Amino acid sequence: DAGVIQSPRHEVTEMGQEVTLRCKPISGHDYLFWYRQTMMRGLELLIYFNNNVPIDDSGMPEDRFSAKMPNASFSTLKIQPSEPRDSAVYFCASSLRGAGSYEQYFGPGTRLTVT
Amino acid sequence: AQSVAQPEDQVNVAEGNPLTVKCTYSVSGNPYLFWYVQYPNRGLQFLLKYITGDNLVKGSYGFEAEFNKSQTSFHLKKPSALVSDSALYFCAVRVGLTGGGNKLTFGTGTQLKVEL
Numbered sequence: 001d002a003g004v005i006q007s008p009r010h011e012v013t014e015m016g017q018e019v020t021l022r023c024k025p026i027s028g029h030d031y032l033f034w035y036r037q038t039m040m041r042g043l044e045l046l047i048y049f050n051n052n053v054p055i056d057d058s059g060m061p062e063d064r065f066s067a068k069m070p071n072a073s074f075s076t077l078k079i080q081p082s083e084p085r086d087s088a089v090y091f092c093a094s095s096l097r098g099a100g101s102y103e104q105y106f107g108p109g110t111r112l113t114v115t
Numbered sequence: 116a117q118s119v120a121q122p123e124d125q126v127n128v129a130e131g132n133p134l135t136v137k138c139t140y141s142v143s144g145n146p147y148l149f150w151y152v153q154y155p156n157r158g159l160q161f162l163l164k165y166i167t168g169d170n171l172v173k174g175s176y177g178f179e180a181e182f183n184k185s186q187t188s189f190h191l192k193k194p195s196a197l198v199s200d201s202a203l204y205f206c207a208v209r210v211g212l213t214g215g216g217n218k219l220t221f222g223t224g225t226q227l228k229v230e231l
Contacts, residue, residue: 004158031217043159043205043221056218091158095217102147102166102209102217106158 002026004107006092012113018080021110024073025094033104034067034077035091043091049075050097082114117142119189119206121222128196128229136191136225138206147209148189149219150180154202165189176200196229203227 005024013019025032033048047057052069060067064083069075079086089111093104118141128134140146147166151159163174170182180191191204203226207219 033218042223045218048218050217093159097217102219103149103161103164104159104217104219105161106151108158111156 004092004094004105006090006107006110008110009108010111010113012115013082014115015083016081017114018078019082019086019112019114021077021090021092021112023075023077023092023107025075025092026096026105027073029094029096029105030072031095031097031104032069032075033093033095034075035093035106036088037091037109038088046077079112082112084114087112087114117146117208117210117220119148119208119220119222121204121206121225123225124223125226125228128227130198130229130231131195134193134196134200134227134229136204136206136227138189138191138222140187140189140206140208142208146189148180148182149207149209150174150178150189150191151205151207151221152176152202153205153224159205162191196227198229198231201227201229 007022034046036044046059047067049069067077089109091106091109093106095104120139149164150162153159163172165172165182173179178193203224205224206222210218210220
């Protein structure tokens with residue numbers, strides 16, 4: 001299994017630009033999570049989906065952030081317009097709900113730098 | 116609300132010595148508990164979990180964790196530390212135990228440093 005795939009691995013952009021982060025979950029997993037990690041705030045859950053439907057987006061910091069999951073194998077996290085305080089590592093994770101399961105598997109992350 | 120606490124920001128241990136990374140939890144009902152490790156510039160990797168059964172859980176890379184219900188703890192242990200174990204360790208608890216959902220609440224992380 002290829003694991004969770006994220007792209008790009010690094011993104012440098014200027015303030016005000018639109019940024020789109022992409023995630024491909026592990027095949028067959030029915031949950032997908034987006035996290036943000038910074039030194040100051042640690043690991044924060046932004047939003048998660050179950051069967052492609054957003055379940056909880058209470059962690060999305062502002063309306064500038066949006067996430068979609070058009071199908072079971074693809075999700076995007078968009079920031080528009082981006083700001084320097086959005087600089088962080090963004091992780092996607094997926095999991096399968098089933099007997100004895102529940103653990104999440106993380107992708108390698110996208111390191112976003114907004115200048 | 117379900118939560119976990121990692122009381123130590125950093126743990127230092129000499130190579131070859133046993134290591135313990137502490138985690139305590141607060142949940143209503145039976146806890147589902149997890150340990151993850153994060154190496155520099157990498158995503159979090161699943162190490163082990165406790166759902167039910169034996170209180171001593173064995174996981175990847177020689178790590179194990181002991182579930183203690185009376186002390187509400189789930190400490191991560193390894194009998195003999197390696198320099199390559201140096202990383203950031205996260206404890207987590209599953210939220211929504213009765214309503215479904217695979218949302219996890221993570222602790223703040225403990226930096227483990229293993230020195231020669």
